[in-house]
Amino acid sequence: LTLKPPDELLWDGVSLFSRGEWSEARDKLLGALKSLQEVRGVWLRCGEECGLQGAQLEEAVMERADCLLSCERLQLKEPSLYRLTQDTEKTFQKGAPYNYLQVAHYRLEELDEAAAAAYTFYVRNPYHEQIQGDVTRYRTMKGVPEQSFRDLEEPPYKALFAQAMSLLSQERFATAVLRLEESLSSCLSTIHDCRTLCEGTRERENETHRDFPEVIAEYYAQVLQCKQRCILEVSSSPGQKPTQPDILVSHLQMLQEGYAQLGDWESAAQIARSLLLFHPHNETVLESLNGYEQKQQSQSEIRPRENIASYVRQALSEKKLLYYVMENLDIDFQDPDLWTPEEIIPEGLRERIRAERATAEEAGGQLPYEEVMVTLTPRQMNGTSRVTLDGVLSDEECEALLGLVQEAEASGEALRRRRSPHTSHERIQGLTVMQALQLASSGLVDRNRAHFLYHATERVRVLTQSYFETKMLHFSYSQLVCRSAIEGEQEERSDLSHPVHADNCILDPEEKECWREPPAYIHRDYSGMLYLNDDFLGGDLFFTELDGTTVTAEVRPRCGRLVLFSSGGENAHGVRAVTQDRRCAITLWFTGSAGHAEQERFQARTIVTGEVSKTGEEAESKPARTGREASRTGTSRNEGTDKPSGRQQRRRVARKIRDEL
Numbered sequence: 001l002t003l004k005p006p007d008e009l010l011w012d013g014v015s016l017f018s019r020g021e022w023s024e025a026r027d028k029l030l031g032a033l034k035s036l037q038e039v040r041g042v043w044l045r046c047g048e049e050c051g052l053q054g055a056q057l058e059e060a061v062m063e064r065a066d067c068l069l070s071c072e073r074l075q076l077k078e079p080s081l082y083r084l085t086q087d088t089e090k091t092f093q094k095g096a097p098y099n100y101l102q103v104a105h106y107r108l109e110e111l112d113e114a115a116a117a118a119y120t121f122y123v124r125n126p127y128h129e130q131i132q133g134d135v136t137r138y139r140t141m142k143g144v145p146e147q148s149f150r151d152l153e154e155p156p157y158k159a160l161f162a163q164a165m166s167l168l169s170q171e172r173f174a175t176a177v178l179r180l181e182e183s184l185s186s187c188l189s190t191i192h193d194c195r196t197l198c199e200g201t202r203e204r205e206n207e208t209h210r211d212f213p214e215v216i217a218e219y220y221a222q223v224l225q226c227k228q229r230c231i232l233e234v235s236s237s238p239g240q241k242p243t244q245p246d247i248l249v250s251h252l253q254m255l256q257e258g259y260a261q262l263g264d265w266e267s268a269a270q271i272a273r274s275l276l277l278f279h280p281h282n283e284t285v286l287e288s289l290n291g292y293e294q295k296q297q298s299q300s301e302i303r304p305r306e307n308i309a310s311y312v313r314q315a316l317s318e319k320k321l322l323y324y325v326m327e328n329l330d331i332d333f334q335d336p337d338l339w340t341p342e343e344i345i346p347e348g349l350r351e352r353i354r355a356e357r358a359t360a361e362e363a364g365g366q367l368p369y370e371e372v373m374v375t376l377t378p379r380q381m382n383g384t385s386r387v388t389l390d391g392v393l394s395d396e397e398c399e400a401l402l403g404l405v406q407e408a409e410a411s412g413e414a415l416r417r418r419r420s421p422h423t424s425h426e427r428i429q430g431l432t433v434m435q436a437l438q439l440a441s442s443g444l445v446d447r448n449r450a451h452f453l454y455h456a457t458e459r460v461r462v463l464t465q466s467y468f469e470t471k472m473l474h475f476s477y478s479q480l481v482c483r484s485a486i487e488g489e490q491e492e493r494s495d496l497s498h499p500v501h502a503d504n505c506i507l508d509p510e511e512k513e514c515w516r517e518p519p520a521y522i523h524r525d526y527s528g529m530l531y532l533n534d535d536f537l538g539g540d541l542f543f544t545e546l547d548g549t550t551v552t553a554e555v556r557p558r559c560g561r562l563v564l565f566s567s568g569g570e571n572a573h574g575v576r577a578v579t580q581d582r583r584c585a586i587t588l589w590f591t592g593s594a595g596h597a598e599q600e601r602f603q604a605r606t607i608v609t610g611e612v613s614k615t616g617e618e619a620e621s622k623p624a625r626t627g628r629e630a631s632r633t634g635t636s637r638n639e640g641t642d643k644p645s646g647r648q649q650r651r652r653v654a655r656k657i658r659d660e661l
């Protein structure tokens with residue numbers, strides 16, 4: 001290999017970048033990515049050559065290490081130079097080089113490459129503010145076509161799978177099946193590579209002070225965990241919770257459907273049998289299989305695909321071992337699969353794991369803020385795309401925003417109380433982020449409070465995006481709104497503070513339809529209501545069916561509570577009359593369409609965050625450690641503490657692992 005090590009190239013690139021030497025920086029950064037790819041190739045080839053099979057004894061493990069070393073030496077001369085620290089590896093994994101690259105390309109007026117690099121970084125860092133701004137800017141630039149927004153590190157099966165899905169929907173079954181087979185084998189080979197890379201010797205540094213069986217036990221536990229996680233790596237979009245934890249199962253389901261449509265009963269039966277390896281009791285599959293077997297000609301018994309069967313066998317034996325380790329050592333194992341049969345989980349752990357799975361399923365997308373919790377799930381709210389979160393604002397933050405309302409009101413201009421357009425019994429007043437910022441710049445309201453209003457709305461955008469696992473969302477409109485009861489005009493009130501409506505279509509209760517046409521704001525995709533207080537009477541938010549009267553859910557506002565929902569007719573809603581005091585909330589609407597992004601938001605952004613960062617400095621800001629990352633390094637649940645019999649226990653477990661491998 002003639003290339004320099006990836007980390008060296010990366011740091012050279014970064015330092016050239018900081019001096020504004022764009023074209024040299026670009027070349028080094030591209031070199032770093034290329035170098036990494038080639039080094040990975042070497043690791044893979046050597047991993048294959050020095051397979052772990054038969055490594056049941058300490059000697060064999062040593063032998064393998066020797067084999068790896070001499071194999072790598074042959075191709076890299078000094079393999080240790082090419083080894084990456086965990087930090088550097090993470091830097092590459094998070095796509096950091098692409099953030100520098102996109103700026104360099106941009107400066108060199110290579111817009112297509114710039115947008116692609118920016119998008120690649122964005123996909124891995126969807127909560128990174130600077131890149132969101134940059135991607136949005138590229139999107140609104142003339143001369144950057146949609147195709148420029150591609151993920152440069154996307155594994156090949158993703159595109160194949162997408163093509164196959166679209167072919168299926170066009171009922172072009174023969175081509176769809178071909179594409180699916182390609183996609184499946186490409187997917188399996190990505191998994192295979194990922195697993196091979198898990199076996200490298202790289203994780204073993206700094207472990208030499210431990211005695212040998214311990215090292216082996218923990219080393220294997222780590223390797224196995226790493227291998228188990230490969231399914232997640234191929235199933236998920238980087239930077240996001242996997243939306244499809246069973247990519248293999250999805251492939252098989254589609255294939256079964258495709259073969260059945262083609263009347264290829266034998267293949268359909270074979271796929272059905274393969275599916276049953278994951279879900280042995282699935283009634284639908286069992287029924288279909290029955291049908292296929294009756295129709296097909298050949299007399300021989302139909303067996304599942306060997307490559308799938310061997311994947312499942314392997315996965316199961318690894319899981320068994322990992323659960324055993326989890327029970328006996330303080331090593332946590334987070335099983336990525338939902339199909340794992342309970343039988344292989346040690347009884348002592350079942351209850352806990354069942355509970356964990358249930359919460360994981362209910363909680364929806366991963367939320368990027370630790371304080372925020374789902375308090376009403378979509379199911380509890382009797383809907384699909386609606387959810388209630390608490391803890392989005394602290395009490396002090398609500399106070400600050402209510403204080404802002406007070407100040408703005410006192411300043412005269414902006415926050416005049418008008419009669420509500422919805423009811424004659426209430427007044428309504430509204431303040432946009434931009435208005436708040438302008439008042440702050442004239443010294444009429446507290447600057448920090450005005451800036452905080454911006455950040456609070458940004459928080460909601462991020463939450464909406466991650467809860468619904470959507471692509472990037474843009475602000476369509478947002479405003480802090482207070483509704484107050486007019487004193488002395490509340491007797492015998494029977495109307496609502498806000499009549500039942502939907503946010504992106506015109507509700508037609510008679511027809512039980514919602515017409516998505518102007519003057520409705522048809523481009524709005526998600527709505528968010530972030531509440532600031534609860535010291536008022538009435539004012540609950542409620543959801544109804546399309547008839548506008550059957551109430552399906554009701555939510556009491558309070559500080560820091562956020563109700564998120566998709567903006568269509570599936571979420572018709574209204575607000576009960578506010579009969580005493582004042583109810584304040586930030587109302588927000590988001591759109592997935594960059595073209596409908598609110599221009600005012602860009603201005604506000606510039607005021608609050610300064611110009612869009614052009615230096616990529618934030619590229620390395622560390623994201624919060626997620627559960628998944630924590631488990632990635634195999635961190636033990638209580639590091640440092642050893643059970644009294646810890647050492648012996650470890651030895652025993654080590655022996656067991658060795659014997660079973």
Ligand SMILES: O=C(O)CCC(=O)C(=O)O
Nearest residue numbers: 498503529541575585587
């Ligand atoms: O304030 C609320 O709870 C809901 C307001 C609303 O639905 C709207 O403004 O469209």
Ligand SMILES: [Fe+3]
Nearest residue numbers: 501502503573
């Ligand atoms: Fe609404």
